[in-house]
Amino acid sequence: xxxxVLVEEKTELEERFPEIGRDERKGxxxxxxxxxxxxxxxxxxxxxxxxxxxxxxxxxxxxxEDWMEVVYHAYQTTGGPGLVYKVQVDRDDPVVPSLTPVFPxxxxxxxxxxxxxxxxxxxHPNLKRVLLWExxxxxxxxxxxxxxxxxxxxxxxxxxxxxxxxxxxEENNPFNKNVDYPGGFDPxxxxxxxxxxxxxxxxxxxxxxxxxxxxxxxIVVNLGPQHPSTxxxxxxxxxxxxxxxxxxxxxxxxxxxxxxxxxxRNTFLMNIPFTDRLDYFNSMSNNFGYVLTVEKxxxxxxxxxxxxxxxxxxxxxxxxxxxxxxxxxxNDLGAFFTPLLYAxxxxxxxxxxxxxxxxxxxxxxxxxxxxxxxxxxxxxxEQVKNLVLYRLPGKVNDLDTFLTDNExxxxxxxxxxxxxxxxxxxxSAVGPVLRASGVPYDVRRADPYGIYDRxxxxxxxxxxGDIYDRYLIRLDEMRQSIRILEQVIQDIxxxxxxxxxxxxxxxxxxxxxxxxxxxxxxxLGFYVVSNGKPNPWRxxxxxxxxxxxxxxxxxxxxxxxxxxxxxxxxxxxxLGETDx
Amino acid sequence: xxxxxxxxxxxxxxVTLKHFMNTYLEDIRWLSRGxxxxxxxxxxxxRKSFAATGIFTVQYPDEKLPVPEEFRFIPxxxxxxxxxxxxxxxxxxxxxxxxxxxxxxxxxxxxNDPDTGRPVPEPxxxxxxxxxxxxxxxxxxYCPFDAIKMDHDYEISVYNRLEKNIFNKERLSRPVSYYAxxxxxxxxxxxxxxxxxxxxxxxxxxxRKKQ
Numbered sequence: 001x002x003x004x005v006l007v008e009e010k011t012e013l014e015e016r017f018p019e020i021g022r023d024e025r026k027g028x029x030x031x032x033x034x035x036x037x038x039x040x041x042x043x044x045x046x047x048x049x050x051x052x053x054x055x056x057x058x059x060x061x062x063x064x065e066d067w068m069e070v071v072y073h074a075y076q077t078t079g080g081p082g083l084v085y086k087v088q089v090d091r092d093d094p095v096v097p098s099l100t101p102v103f104p105x106x107x108x109x110x111x112x113x114x115x116x117x118x119x120x121x122x123x124h125p126n127l128k129r130v131l132l133w134e135x136x137x138x139x140x141x142x143x144x145x146x147x148x149x150x151x152x153x154x155x156x157x158x159x160x161x162x163x164x165x166x167x168x169x170e171e172n173n174p175f176n177k178n179v180d181y182p183g184g185f186d187p188x189x190x191x192x193x194x195x196x197x198x199x200x201x202x203x204x205x206x207x208x209x210x211x212x213x214x215x216x217x218x219i220v221v222n223l224g225p226q227h228p229s230t231x232x233x234x235x236x237x238x239x240x241x242x243x244x245x246x247x248x249x250x251x252x253x254x255x256x257x258x259x260x261x262x263x264x265r266n267t268f269l270m271n272i273p274f275t276d277r278l279d280y281f282n283s284m285s286n287n288f289g290y291v292l293t294v295e296k297x298x299x300x301x302x303x304x305x306x307x308x309x310x311x312x313x314x315x316x317x318x319x320x321x322x323x324x325x326x327x328x329x330x331n332d333l334g335a336f337f338t339p340l341l342y343a344x345x346x347x348x349x350x351x352x353x354x355x356x357x358x359x360x361x362x363x364x365x366x367x368x369x370x371x372x373x374x375x376x377x378x379x380x381x382e383q384v385k386n387l388v389l390y391r392l393p394g395k396v397n398d399l400d401t402f403l404t405d406n407e408x409x410x411x412x413x414x415x416x417x418x419x420x421x422x423x424x425x426x427x428s429a430v431g432p433v434l435r436a437s438g439v440p441y442d443v444r445r446a447d448p449y450g451i452y453d454r455x456x457x458x459x460x461x462x463x464x465g466d467i468y469d470r471y472l473i474r475l476d477e478m479r480q481s482i483r484i485l486e487q488v489i490q491d492i493x494x495x496x497x498x499x500x501x502x503x504x505x506x507x508x509x510x511x512x513x514x515x516x517x518x519x520x521x522x523x524l525g526f527y528v529v530s531n532g533k534p535n536p537w538r539x540x541x542x543x544x545x546x547x548x549x550x551x552x553x554x555x556x557x558x559x560x561x562x563x564x565x566x567x568x569x570x571x572x573x574x575l576g577e578t579d580x
Numbered sequence: 581x582x583x584x585x586x587x588x589x590x591x592x593x594x595v596t597l598k599h600f601m602n603t604y605l606e607d608i609r610w611l612s613r614g615x616x617x618x619x620x621x622x623x624x625x626x627r628k629s630f631a632a633t634g635i636f637t638v639q640y641p642d643e644k645l646p647v648p649e650e651f652r653f654i655p656x657x658x659x660x661x662x663x664x665x666x667x668x669x670x671x672x673x674x675x676x677x678x679x680x681x682x683x684x685x686x687x688x689x690x691x692n693d694p695d696t697g698r699p700v701p702e703p704x705x706x707x708x709x710x711x712x713x714x715x716x717x718x719x720x721x722y723c724p725f726d727a728i729k730m731d732h733d734y735e736i737s738v739y740n741r742l743e744k745n746i747f748n749k750e751r752l753s754r755p756v757s758y759y760a761x762x763x764x765x766x767x768x769x770x771x772x773x774x775x776x777x778x779x780x781x782x783x784x785x786x787x788r789k790k791q
Binding site: 151155156157159160161162163164165166168169266267269270271272273274338342345348349352355356357358359360363365373374377378383386387390391398401402403404405406407408410502504505 | 585586587588589591592594595596599628630631632636647648649650651652673675676678679680681682684686687688689690699705707709712714715716717718721722730742746765
């Protein structure tokens with residue numbers, strides 16, 4: 001019965017577009033859309049079928065089959081499962097029409113696919129490298145591209161055992177000799193043409209900002225990369241008219257290490273500790289997302305107790321992150337360090353719990369396929385209980401009393417950096433940014449994973465879409481997390497924490513999977529393609545910090561330069577995840 | 581809505597004032613009990629408990645936070661010492677740790693019997709490049725012989741990383757008593773599991789003999 005319905009639903013779309021085909025490879029799903037129909041298909045999907053949220057755009061290099069695929073994951077903001085569609089292109093000349101005019105949220109993701117995979121997106125307004133520098137030779141995520149420290153296509157490398165002789169990687173690749181330049185390229189003579197392109201990219205306004213404003217010359221200012229307000233090494237190129245922002249472009253990649261290439265060299269298990277390093281405030285929920293995706297491919301589920309422990313850790317992470325996010329936002333507003341250090345006090349107590357269960361404060365590496373690494377050690381459950389029941393609720397209220405009514409904060413935050421609901425959806429904004437703009441979209445509720453369907457909690461939502469609401473929504477979400485934690489503490493069963501025996505070499509059947517969790521910063525997605533080998537064929541991270549930045553320009557335009565810093569603070573980015 | 585301008589500000593300042601006062605009230609409370617809040621294990625415990633109020637800073641390196649048992653930092657190899665004082669590595673050089681290591685920082689050289697050329701279950705050499713090690717603990721987790729474990733000693737900075745930061749077998753080896761001292765619960769659990777497995781093995785043998 002249910003299958004029939006599924007078929008019928010599909011034919012509706014297929015009738016509309018007879019050119020599209022179903023992806024019939026084993027372990028794959030979705031539609032294959034011809035490149036020339038893509039824009040029309042995506043637009044119809046958005047306007048008539050309700051798939052208004054383009055979650056992820058990425059590409060896969062199928063080297064043996066000699067084609068590349070651009071993969072789109074679309075969702076409905078009203079909830080429910082997603083829809084996958086793909087465009088297959090020639091490896092030698094990969095050209096795909098850009099979806100940025102339809103979904104502005106595709107902007108940075110398409111630039112990333114161009115940068116790392118070399119796929120050209122026609123009609124993209126600003127198609128240039130985003131994570132790598134302009135002089136970079138090649139597109140590193142292509143399967144035939146090799147890094148300077150290349151040792152083999154997949155770990156474990158052969159030289160370690162049984163006759164391992166240690167060689168430092170830098171001995172093989174002495175400094176200054178570890179880069180390949182394009183033919184005829186002289187780094188000494190090179191002038192970065194990209195810089196001029198960036199400055200040209202931030203558009204000049206041909207009229208005054210307002211009729212009353214003084215007429216001044218427009219200037220371009222670099223905010224960052226070495227500036228504490230950017231939360232790391234991140235740069236915003238801003239064109240100013242007086243103090244008003246006319247245009248803005250985010251420039252990133254200073255912390256880029258090609259996490260995805262490393263992930264494709266790793267075995268499936270080795271990737272878990274690497275996900276810790278994405279958003280290093282929330283290693284627990286990063287683990288959660290990755291493990292969930294691979295479990296989807298493997299078709300396994302963790303035992304009950306492990307499910308509860310997972311939710312417990314993920315929600316503690318959310319409280320930790322929001323505390324710190326509020327602290328840093330207040331730093332950006334000029335309340336230097338007092339609120340942040342109050343938040344750090346609670347963070348410290350939560351990190352003690354993480355350290356006791358996982359062995360490390362920040363790089364937890366705690367989740368395993370079909371389970372977690374170890375059961376809660378003695379006393380930790382009491383620690384969590386004391387913290388959640390007797391301390392955190394009061395501390396969230398303290399933060400509320402401390403900041404919410406403060407006149408300076410209200411003056412600096414209310415009505416600043418407004419993002420409307422339509423803009424937020426179009427820019428694929430996620431997490432607190434999306435929900436503060438009045439869209440009650442939370443993956444935990446919209447498309448539940450793990451055991452989130454069992455808990456009683458509200459999706460926090462605020463309607464003004466300004467900095468103040470993005471601050472308030474974090475308070476709301478902490479309260480909801482405490483609610484979930486109370487239920488976890490009450491219901492957590494005894495029992496095993498790992499399904500089957502712990503395995504260091506998991507067998508992952510061929511296929512693709514897209515798993516997503518509602519991380520503290522928003523929807524964190526992992527797209528994993530397996531070809532049945534020990535290493536993933538493709539490993540992609542849909543990073544909320546990165547994609548939320550596509551909305552930064554819209555949020556900052558027409559506000560003052562001092563507001564740019566606090567608007568960025570209210571998005572809450574972590575550069576480890578943005579640059580990957 | 582705030583009826584008086586500045587009321588929100590004052591309310592917020594109340595929170596900081598409370599926090600400030602709590603530090604000193606707590607100090608006075610400790611004094612009146614005749615105990616020291618700083619530079620004592622008890623005092624550190626109170627500052628990291630859920631009931632902590634006031635200042636929570638721990639003055640490293642004068643004071644150190646105790647690490648929990650599961651804390652992990654750089655692996656070490658366990659050897660056992662028998663009655664004659666002879667050392668025996670638990671490691672059989674099976675290579676699982678080298679295979680599971682995400683940054684691939686473990687190198688093992690297997691011993692071969694000089695006569696037969698067959699591998700002997702003990703490592704000739706064992707290297708860990710601690711510059712690369714990411715302290716994930718997977719090697720310790722998947723070692724079938726409980727031979728490699730994660731250490732608690734986190735103060736290992738050196739002046740010359742090129743010379744000092746490749747640990748060899750000698751540098752990595754620790755007696756099993758050291759392991760038992762830093763991870764008592766884990767040690768007890770593993771020992772009882774081993775004893776159980778051996779008892780079961782003996783029972784199976786005995787049953788086979790009877791038949």
